[in-house]
Amino acid sequence: MTQPIKKIVIAGGGTAGWMTAAALSKLMGKDLDITLVESESIGTVGVGEATIPTLLFFHRLLGIDEKEFLAATQATYKLGISFENWRDVGKDYIHAFGVTGKDCWACGFQHFWLRAKQLGLAGDFGDYCLERRAAEAEKFTHLPNNGLNYAFHFDASLYAKYLRQFSESNGAKRVEGKIDQVMLHPENGHIRALKLDSGRELDGDFFIDCTGMRALLIEKTLHTGFESWSHWLPCDGAVAVQTEAVAPPIPYTRSIARESAWQWRIPLQHRVGNGLVYSGAYQSDESAKRQLMDNIEGKPLADPRIIKFQTGRRRKQWHKNCLAVGLSSGFLEPLESTSIHLIQQNIVRFLRLFPHREIRQIEVDEYNRQADFEMERIRDFIILHYKVTERDDTEFWRYCRQMDVPDSLAAKIDMFRETGHVYREGNELFVDSWQQVMIGQGLMPERYHPLVDTMPEQELRDFIAHVKAGVDGDLSRLQDHNTYLASLMSGQGQ
Numbered sequence: 001m002t003q004p005i006k007k008i009v010i011a012g013g014g015t016a017g018w019m020t021a022a023a024l025s026k027l028m029g030k031d032l033d034i035t036l037v038e039s040e041s042i043g044t045v046g047v048g049e050a051t052i053p054t055l056l057f058f059h060r061l062l063g064i065d066e067k068e069f070l071a072a073t074q075a076t077y078k079l080g081i082s083f084e085n086w087r088d089v090g091k092d093y094i095h096a097f098g099v100t101g102k103d104c105w106a107c108g109f110q111h112f113w114l115r116a117k118q119l120g121l122a123g124d125f126g127d128y129c130l131e132r133r134a135a136e137a138e139k140f141t142h143l144p145n146n147g148l149n150y151a152f153h154f155d156a157s158l159y160a161k162y163l164r165q166f167s168e169s170n171g172a173k174r175v176e177g178k179i180d181q182v183m184l185h186p187e188n189g190h191i192r193a194l195k196l197d198s199g200r201e202l203d204g205d206f207f208i209d210c211t212g213m214r215a216l217l218i219e220k221t222l223h224t225g226f227e228s229w230s231h232w233l234p235c236d237g238a239v240a241v242q243t244e245a246v247a248p249p250i251p252y253t254r255s256i257a258r259e260s261a262w263q264w265r266i267p268l269q270h271r272v273g274n275g276l277v278y279s280g281a282y283q284s285d286e287s288a289k290r291q292l293m294d295n296i297e298g299k300p301l302a303d304p305r306i307i308k309f310q311t312g313r314r315r316k317q318w319h320k321n322c323l324a325v326g327l328s329s330g331f332l333e334p335l336e337s338t339s340i341h342l343i344q345q346n347i348v349r350f351l352r353l354f355p356h357r358e359i360r361q362i363e364v365d366e367y368n369r370q371a372d373f374e375m376e377r378i379r380d381f382i383i384l385h386y387k388v389t390e391r392d393d394t395e396f397w398r399y400c401r402q403m404d405v406p407d408s409l410a411a412k413i414d415m416f417r418e419t420g421h422v423y424r425e426g427n428e429l430f431v432d433s434w435q436q437v438m439i440g441q442g443l444m445p446e447r448y449h450p451l452v453d454t455m456p457e458q459e460l461r462d463f464i465a466h467v468k469a470g471v472d473g474d475l476s477r478l479q480d481h482n483t484y485l486a487s488l489m490s491g492q493g494q
Helices: 014-028 054-062 066-073 109-118 130-137 156-169 285-293 339-352 361-387 395-402 407-419 432-440 450-454 457-476 481-489
Strands: 007-011 033-038 076-078 080-088 091-096 151-153 173-176 179-184 191-196 201-203 206-209 226-228 237-244 253-257 261-267 271-278 305-308 312-314 322-324
Touching (some): 007 201, 014 339, 066 151, 080 432, 091 130, 109 450, 130 457, 156 173, 271 285
Parallel strands (some): 007 033
Antiparallel strands (some): 080 091, 179 191, 191 201
């Protein structure tokens, strides 16, 4: 297609649609005509309220003020995720956003920690991570030089409204209506226009599918195909409900493993988001709903909603003149809060490969290669939580322990078990997180790097103590999370 891209139509709103509109209008609005079509009568999934630190990059890219964002979305700070009963019933750990300890040129901190642990010189692995300690102490403060890695919990519907205002202020246009028909160019099969139920046609040069799991453009029209990952991630349903807050918000997400499901608790300023992700092969919808409602705190603010899904991805996330962003591109359960990260990554990747003069297949293929790689590595990280577990108390957990996993994940597990090494492949998202979760789930390396044995025991003792003292010192500078957040909202904080 040799036509210059001047007119972009975004199909669907919600978090994906308005994040896309916000980025395009802010960064390329002078060169593009941007229209978003959505219908108020079509609901969004709207339960993805927890994020990871990469969202700060997106906000800085767009020039979004953090205080303004916090107030508009009723957000709280997030330092990690508490995994409760995942290793085994009654065994908990926190996967924190920070780096644990200090590496050397030859090997990671975990090797020094392993030897120190054997000699009785070290405490828990998480003792050497500031974000882990801060989460446990329920503390938060902005430190100089980005000294504390953090993300947010926020109200997804308020975030979409906030980004809508942001987008419209930068020239994006919103059209109310339902998409009745996707019209194609007969000569090349590219999308020509979206016909609404009102009869209006929205023509464009490029179309972005943010229609959620319906995937109205990328799948129902362009038939790109879907690759299922349900044999590795057997959960296929979620029930969600919001409740009144009964305690001050904590700076981490809670993920509580149940018999054949896991439950999330996400604290906002004004309420708490709750949900249960479950496998229909082991639990009915009604059973899941009862289990969630029996394990919430505070008064429900609405009736619980059932959401059905299939884990996997589109075989092509960019095809012809259509790009899938958000749930239309695929689905990974929200265990590690990566949904919004994948949205922003698709947006930024598209901007880097933007087809200004024409759509070139070599750039389309590169986009899909990068998108596939990123989604596969995040998939592997999520599967890790199910596979590496000591639980065998139910049929569900026995299946997870015994299931085959992707070769890429099996290699990472074997490498860590046998050598203690974790290697980052390409530009994959998670680094320190791998060892945090593997150790938290009970996978301990059989050996450490032999270089560590060249360090005298007293030097090792001093090194471990120095790292711990540094974390203790930074921790003492932090305030109570709720107190700090309240001061920001009152205008007294940074």
